[in-house]
Amino acid sequence: MKITNITIVRAIVHEVVRASQLEDRPPILNDALVTLNTKGKDLVSRRLVETVASGSHCVDVTVEDSTSGSPFDRATAMLDCSDELFISNSKHLASSLSNAQTAGPIKSGSAVFVQGRCFADGADSRFIAIIKADSDQALYKNVTGEEITLTYVNEMILGESQRLIKIAFLIEDSDSTVTLSDALRSPDDFSIKVFDHLMQISGNGEAAAYFYRTFLQCRLADTSSRQTKNFYNVARSFIDQMPVPQADRVDYQGDLISYLRSNEEILEPRTFARRVLPEDQRDAFLGVCRGSDITEAITKDLTLLKGKLRRRSVKFSSNVTLYAPPDVFKESVRITGESDDGWTEVRIRGSIESMP
Amino acid sequence: MTESELRGAFEERRPVLAALGEWVAERVTASLREALGSDEAVSKFLQLPAKSRVKDTDSFLEKALIRKPKKNPLEEITDQVGVRFVVLLLEDIERICSIVESGPWDAQKDRDFQIERLKNPDYFAYQSDHFVIRTRSEFEHDGVTISAGMPCEIQIRTILQHAYAEMAHSSAYKPPIKLSEEDQRRVSRSLAKGSALIEITDDVFREIKTKLRDYNESIEALLKTASEVYQGITGEPTNPMTALGKLVAGTYWEFLNNVEPDQLRDWAINRPELKSPLCEKRKEFVFYRDSIVILLGFLITEHESEIPGRWPVDSQYLEDFYTTLGISTSGLF
Numbered sequence: 001m002k003i004t005n006i007t008i009v010r011a012i013v014h015e016v017v018r019a020s021q022l023e024d025r026p027p028i029l030n031d032a033l034v035t036l037n038t039k040g041k042d043l044v045s046r047r048l049v050e051t052v053a054s055g056s057h058c059v060d061v062t063v064e065d066s067t068s069g070s071p072f073d074r075a076t077a078m079l080d081c082s083d084e085l086f087i088s089n090s091k092h093l094a095s096s097l098s099n100a101q102t103a104g105p106i107k108s109g110s111a112v113f114v115q116g117r118c119f120a121d122g123a124d125s126r127f128i129a130i131i132k133a134d135s136d137q138a139l140y141k142n143v144t145g146e147e148i149t150l151t152y153v154n155e156m157i158l159g160e161s162q163r164l165i166k167i168a169f170l171i172e173d174s175d176s177t178v179t180l181s182d183a184l185r186s187p188d189d190f191s192i193k194v195f196d197h198l199m200q201i202s203g204n205g206e207a208a209a210y211f212y213r214t215f216l217q218c219r220l221a222d223t224s225s226r227q228t229k230n231f232y233n234v235a236r237s238f239i240d241q242m243p244v245p246q247a248d249r250v251d252y253q254g255d256l257i258s259y260l261r262s263n264e265e266i267l268e269p270r271t272f273a274r275r276v277l278p279e280d281q282r283d284a285f286l287g288v289c290r291g292s293d294i295t296e297a298i299t300k301d302l303t304l305l306k307g308k309l310r311r312r313s314v315k316f317s318s319n320v321t322l323y324a325p326p327d328v329f330k331e332s333v334r335i336t337g338e339s340d341d342g343w344t345e346v347r348i349r350g351s352i353e354s355m356p
Numbered sequence: 357m358t359e360s361e362l363r364g365a366f367e368e369r370r371p372v373l374a375a376l377g378e379w380v381a382e383r384v385t386a387s388l389r390e391a392l393g394s395d396e397a398v399s400k401f402l403q404l405p406a407k408s409r410v411k412d413t414d415s416f417l418e419k420a421l422i423r424k425p426k427k428n429p430l431e432e433i434t435d436q437v438g439v440r441f442v443v444l445l446l447e448d449i450e451r452i453c454s455i456v457e458s459g460p461w462d463a464q465k466d467r468d469f470q471i472e473r474l475k476n477p478d479y480f481a482y483q484s485d486h487f488v489i490r491t492r493s494e495f496e497h498d499g500v501t502i503s504a505g506m507p508c509e510i511q512i513r514t515i516l517q518h519a520y521a522e523m524a525h526s527s528a529y530k531p532p533i534k535l536s537e538e539d540q541r542r543v544s545r546s547l548a549k550g551s552a553l554i555e556i557t558d559d560v561f562r563e564i565k566t567k568l569r570d571y572n573e574s575i576e577a578l579l580k581t582a583s584e585v586y587q588g589i590t591g592e593p594t595n596p597m598t599a600l601g602k603l604v605a606g607t608y609w610e611f612l613n614n615v616e617p618d619q620l621r622d623w624a625i626n627r628p629e630l631k632s633p634l635c636e637k638r639k640e641f642v643f644y645r646d647s648i649v650i651l652l653g654f655l656i657t658e659h660e661s662e663i664p665g666r667w668p669v670d671s672q673y674l675e676d677f678y679t680t681l682g683i684s685t686s687g688l689f
Contacts, residue, residue, distance in 0.1 A: 002682040002683075003682045004629045004630075004633070004680065004681060004682035005629050005632055005633055038640075042676075045679065046675075046676070046679045049678075049679045049682060049683075049684060050679070050684045050685055050686050051684070051686070052684075053679075053682045053683060053684045054682060054683050054684060055660060055683055055684040055686065055688075056684035056686050057686065119629040119682070122626075122627075122628065122629055162686065270661065270686075270687055270688075271687070273661065274661070274687065279662070282661045282662070283658065283659040283660060283661050283662050286660060286661065287658065
């Protein structure tokens, strides 16, 4: 989704801790909205765009619980309510976030709640963003006269590192009608995006789930398997048309399969382009992805691609087909070149074992 | 007319010839100034100041009496005074030619020169023109009366042709005695090579110039369109050719090569959301006051991953602009 022109209407910040620390002391919950100057607002906007806009790693989620008092209800109510209710709902949500932080590499940090407006795919829309921002350490450079001193700072938030933020971005569809300010909102009126860097790291499915599942009561969007297949088809046909020798094309197809079979939870066009494609083809690929509505990350679901990923094949014009499991193919088959006489040289690691 | 009478007559008309030469040089230079706009432009255009020269008396007599005997040499010899213009490029020659052809005199190509060129292709193979002009009526210039029908030769050369002609015609390259046939052939071949080289070099310069002009024209067209689009969005006029604009356009020229101005317009039309950030940010940041942001925005949309690596200045502006466009900078910077 293309997010531009973010303006921040109101914001508040609370402390969140690990669930196990709740017994030691209650986290500090703020009773007042925070004021941000222009630069501060710009920075928050930048972080939102970086993580949620086109080209980012965010994924779509679907609300599982939208009943009264659910996180979805509390968050969406913050769009229309008074400042008092905004503050009390945010406190409530910050506490549930602390309660959800039970497992994995979770740090204490801050929960920033932002209400604002933005252009989402060109339409003026309202949004609520919940940012879990972990504190970072840095050195503060102070220049006095001709002297520079460095001071240790350990409570810096919203720095460059995306490792340190998780975001839930609830965008109200521009054509939805709000009947009563305290009425329950329907999930159909919202697009909900989640950014969590843990989703990019292989084998972290459960650790990442606490934010969108335990805390937000959402699940990954149902469209994942279709989107994954779409991604595969787009990438595959792009590689088929790339102006490279046939032998290289076979390698790129293999790399595509490896990328799909890796342990990462999400697929993302930019990452794929950077890892697999030659530099001069990357933007062309991203353009094709945009044309096919793939502008952000996709939650990987290989259900519809199982057959394609189980084995790789190369079919020759003479009707000879070579099959192998993808890993084996990558490791043990080399297509070294096609010659003018109509023969292709293939090298296969290993000796002939049997001829059934 | 005896030789001494002819000598006397030629000596007598010397000041008239000198005045005629100066007048012709001034007229052509004045027309050039009109066409180019300023004295400065003229002095850039002419590689050497226009120079008129009256023929040596001895050289005139030798030609009139020995080399090309004429019945009425004072009438018939056309190069008693000559004016030379030296320019940079072949196309500049054409410019002066057309000025000469439309001047306040009767002009025609110098037939003697053309014949000589055919006879001696080695010396004159290059594309060059000599004109002979004749005054139409009697008039006064600098206090000297110039009668009707007086001839003046005009030579127009590129600076390379000039250098070559000076070399080839200088006495250092003229054998004092007739060479053996074989040596003559060798010298002729070498001269032909030199003249061909000059011609090729002039062509090469012409090609470079054409290419640069195309390049400049298309960059200019894009920058101007960007400026119009910018003004359409913000209501504020901009200078399309800023140093930053040229720097950015030059950096990403490869991507702009085939971009049509209409693509820029369409790009902007599809982005109504740009209006408010541009109007807001231009108040605070000079970067956003430059209409190059339109061109840059278009480029980012098309080449998001390749733009940052080549960005020629501090990347904070570029990062901020990505955010403004709603494109994540994640993994790009």
